[in-house]
Amino acid sequence: MKTASLLASLTSSIALASAARLPVLPPGGLNVNGTPPVYHPLSDFDFQSFNLALNQEWIELDLFRFGRERFSDEDFHNAGLTDDDINLIGFMAQQEVAHGQLFTNMIGPDRAAKPCKYQYPFDNVRDFFEFSQRVTRFGEAGTLGFLEHLNSRDGAQMILQTITTESRQQMAFRQLEGLHPMPVDFQTGITQSMHWTLLAPYITECPAENPRIEWMNFPGLNITNAPNATEFFDPSNNTSTNDTSSSSGNSTSSGNNTTLDTTPAITHDRSEPLTSPGREILLSWELPGKTVGYNNSYTTNTTAGPGKFVAWISQLNTTYTPLTDVNGTTGKTVQPDLGTTFGLNNTSTVVNSTMFVLITDANVTVTPANMTMLDPHVVAGPAIYTVG
Ligand SMILES: *[C@@H]1O[C@H](CO)[C@@H](O)[C@H](O)[C@H]1NC(C)=O
Ligand SMILES: *[C@@H]1O[C@H](CO)[C@@H](O)[C@H](O)[C@H]1NC(C)=O
Ligand SMILES: *[C@@H]1O[C@H](CO)[C@@H](O)[C@H](O)[C@H]1NC(C)=O
Ligand SMILES: *[C@@H]1O[C@H](CO)[C@@H](O)[C@H](O)[C@H]1NC(C)=O
Ligand SMILES: *[C@@H]1O[C@H](CO)[C@@H](O)[C@H](O)[C@H]1NC(C)=O
Ligand SMILES: *[C@@H]1O[C@H](CO)[C@@H](O)[C@H](O)[C@H]1NC(C)=O
Ligand SMILES: *[C@@H]1O[C@H](CO)[C@@H](O)[C@H](O)[C@H]1NC(C)=O
Ligand SMILES: *[C@@H]1O[C@H](CO)[C@@H](O)[C@H](O)[C@H]1NC(C)=O
Ligand SMILES: *[C@@H]1O[C@H](CO)[C@@H](O)[C@H](O)[C@H]1NC(C)=O
Numbered sequence: 587m588k589t590a591s592l593l594a595s596l597t598s599s600i601a602l603a604s605a606a607r608l609p610v611l612p613p614g615g616l617n618v619n620g621t622p623p624v625y626h627p628l629s630d631f632d633f634q635s636f637n638l639a640l641n642q643e644w645i646e647l648d649l650f651r652f653g654r655e656r657f658s659d660e661d662f663h664n665a666g667l668t669d670d671d672i673n674l675i676g677f678m679a680q681q682e683v684a685h686g687q688l689f690t691n692m693i694g695p696d697r698a699a700k701p702c703k704y705q706y707p708f709d710n711v712r713d714f715f716e717f718s719q720r721v722t723r724f725g726e727a728g729t730l731g732f733l734e735h736l737n738s739r740d741g742a743q744m745i746l747q748t749i750t751t752e753s754r755q756q757m758a759f760r761q762l763e764g765l766h767p768m769p770v771d772f773q774t775g776i777t778q779s780m781h782w783t784l785l786a787p788y789i790t791e792c793p794a795e796n797p798r799i800e801w802m803n804f805p806g807l808n809i810t811n812a813p814n815a816t817e818f819f820d821p822s823n824n825t826s827t828n829d830t831s832s833s834s835g836n837s838t839s840s841g842n843n844t845t846l847d848t849t850p851a852i853t854h855d856r857s858e859p860l861t862s863p864g865r866e867i868l869l870s871w872e873l874p875g876k877t878v879g880y881n882n883s884y885t886t887n888t889t890a891g892p893g894k895f896v897a898w899i900s901q902l903n904t905t906y907t908p909l910t911d912v913n914g915t916t917g918k919t920v921q922p923d924l925g926t927t928f929g930l931n932n933t934s935t936v937v938n939s940t941m942f943v944l945i946t947d948a949n950v951t952v953t954p955a956n957m958t959m960l961d962p963h964v965v966a967g968p969a970i971y972t973v974g
């Protein structure tokens with residue numbers, strides 16, 4: 587309700603100011619002439635983007651609350667957290683209440699989706715963080731992917747101010763997990779269908795009146811040898827022990843080696859990433875026609891031909907590696923080395939943090955603002971691959 591009145595007061599104050607004009611105002615710009623903003627979807631594309639985003643808000647609210655309640659304070663302490671850290675998780679759940687309210691107000695309470703029932707693949711604190719950093723990452727990436735394409739620029743403004751907070755949540759989960767908070771120069775965007783493909787498996791049941799989510803569900807993709815920070819964490823002594831970063835997959839025990847540390851922290855330099863270029867990646871994907879999402883009401887599908895490439899979406903880049911050793915619905919590829927962004931002299935390589943990995947039938951050139959051109963070529967995926 588707070589948000590509703592905020593929107594109303596913003597609208598009226600801007601309408602009142604419509605006659606006023608600054609003496610200095612460069613020509614151009616959109617919606618700077620005092621026209622009252624309209625914080626609602628202006629097209630089906632907008633509605634379905636908002637609808638997807640609201641479903642994302644509801645799972646985050648449920649997930650943060652569930653994690654906070656599921657584990658005892660002692661469980662959190664054993665994972666290296668303080669009471670302040672634990673309270674942060676509760677605070678993030680409250681932020682989701684506000685985000686859900688914002689989208690409900692913009693969509694209108696009659697059409698806005700209600701919270702659903704969910705299933706989560708974790709039963710310890712570290713895996714809760716790992717799952718949460720993935721969920722907040724695909725929520726963030728899905729939103730960054732559609733903002734620019736909305737008809738409602740005013741709605742986009744509200745969503746931008748929402749996703750900025752969610753990006754901070756994502757970073758906080760990385761910190762709770764002991765990963766480098768943001769080892770990239772640019773955060774990645776993906777399409778709504780990629781987002782919905784990643785989200786759908788975790789929603790089990792929704793109220794019948796919830797509006798259908800009208801985006802594609804692509805066939806699922808698994809990276810069968812994907813590492814995650816939890817595997818590098820040894821709770822018995824609160825130290826990360828394993829280094830599988832070499833391309834051979836060789837493990838070396840490292841005791842107190844901070845370059846490998848994944849204990850909770852504002853940051854670890856972690857100059858040894860979880861994975862490195864040249865690493866062989868084992869892939870396994872599903873055929874279309876599988877029932878996914880809530881109430882058994884969605885089916886995976888694709889318009890692509892046979893898989894030939896593996897797409898790696900990261901930062902401002904989408905690159906491809908060949909899909910090799912294809913046998914039915916399994917295959918291999920190799921983690922690419924794209925150097926640093928713009929070839930600059932820094933330690934932030936393009937392939938770092940979260941990669942969105944897909945099987946495609948073509949290596950079409952796409953950049954962040956025309957990512958939807960990739961959708962027709964998706965055979966399966968995305969899968970999330972955490973480089974570091
Ligand atoms: C991360 O690795 C741990 C340990 O192997 C596993 O239990 C967990 O399911 C993994 N998390 C994800 C999201 O894959
Ligand atoms: C470290 O690697 C060894 C050998 O691969 C494995 O047995 C052990 O469970 C790993 N430890 C952790 C904490 O992941
Ligand atoms: C692991 O490292 C050892 C010693 O460097 C090497 O002999 C062995 O071949 C490596 N194993 C794999 C699977 O690459
Ligand atoms: C932590 O435990 C691992 C194996 O469980 C061991 O290799 C390592 O030395 C220990 N580290 C410390 C600091 O005790
Ligand atoms: C490992 O680091 C911890 C905390 O920094 C320190 O107390 C401990 O002595 C170190 N252990 C070794 C073996 O260096
Ligand atoms: C930490 O581990 C990395 C990778 O195995 C190694 O290059 C580095 O020398 C180690 N540092 C220390 C202090 O042991
Ligand atoms: C990822 O970025 C971190 C921080 O800049 C860096 O230490 C690490 O080596 C990078 N990883 C890769 C695979 O480039
Ligand atoms: C992918 O992994 C999930 C969860 O582990 C599993 O249920 C599913 O069968 C796997 N699918 C493929 C194609 O490997
Ligand atoms: C996939 O979409 C095509 C074209 O819309 C349709 O003909 C086909 O039946 C769909 N397949 C599945 C499994 O839903």
Ligand SMILES: *[C@@H]1O[C@H](CO)[C@@H](O)[C@H](O)[C@H]1NC(C)=O
Nearest residue numbers: 910911912913914915916917
């Ligand atoms: C392909 O997969 C099947 C079933 O998993 C297996 O029996 C067969 O050996 C594989 N073929 C090759 C060439 O690896």
Ligand SMILES: *[C@@H]1O[C@H](CO)[C@@H](O)[C@H](O)[C@H]1NC(C)=O
Nearest residue numbers: 902903924926927928929936
């Ligand atoms: C994208 O990747 C290419 C290498 O494939 C690299 O040359 C270029 O600098 C990258 N662009 C950005 C913006 O990171």
Ligand SMILES: *[C@@H]1O[C@H](CO)[C@@H](O)[C@H](O)[C@H]1NC(C)=O
Nearest residue numbers: 857926929930931932933934
């Ligand atoms: C690149 O960065 C390193 C480390 O900051 C610095 O030592 C080196 O001089 C830089 N090289 C160039 C060409 O700027």
